[in-house]
Amino acid sequence: MIRRFRPSDLERVKEITLLGFEGVSIDHGMEKRFGVIAGKDWKWRKARSLDDDVEANSDGVFVYEADGAVVGYITTRLDAESAIGWIPNIAIDPGHQGRGIGRALMQAALDYLRASGMRYAKIETLEQNQKGQAFYPSVGFQEVARQIHYLMRL
Numbered sequence: 001m002i003r004r005f006r007p008s009d010l011e012r013v014k015e016i017t018l019l020g021f022e023g024v025s026i027d028h029g030m031e032k033r034f035g036v037i038a039g040k041d042w043k044w045r046k047a048r049s050l051d052d053d054v055e056a057n058s059d060g061v062f063v064y065e066a067d068g069a070v071v072g073y074i075t076t077r078l079d080a081e082s083a084i085g086w087i088p089n090i091a092i093d094p095g096h097q098g099r100g101i102g103r104a105l106m107q108a109a110l111d112y113l114r115a116s117g118m119r120y121a122k123i124e125t126l127e128q129n130q131k132g133q134a135f136y137p138s139v140g141f142q143e144v145a146r147q148i149h150y151l152m153r154l
Contacts, residue, residue: 053075
């Protein structure tokens with residue numbers, strides 16, 4: 001069952017995030033190369049991004065419940081001026097993957113973006129995220145660019 005996010009879901013959403021983004025987040029790649037930065041690991045920085053998503057657009061955060069527990073989520077952001085909606089984060093608990101939950105959450109997010117007046121939706125993934133590279137085109141996204149991220153010690 002898909003429903004809107006509640007503040008009490010935040011810790012579980014963060015847990016799912018950390019399970020799903022290991023090896024496929026920029027911050028994890030940075031840590032592998034440079035180590036923990038300023039005493040904060042990649043998990044801290046990635047979990048903090050969920051705080052930002054909720055603060056920016058809590059009405060556009062959806063969770064999937066199975067047997068009374070949150071097992072997946074998706075976040076959205078709106079840019080009314082450009083009419084481009086953004087999906088910053090989507091993750092499914094590994095034990096519940098392959099059951100169509102991601103597809104259902106994506107549909108809920110796209111419906112929400114359309115109803116909010118967005119004319120386009122964008123999402124990003126990294127080259128090492130093979131699941132994302134297969135999934136996003138399967139729901140209608142088209143690749144438009146690739147980006148390279150750099151980091152240097154100051």
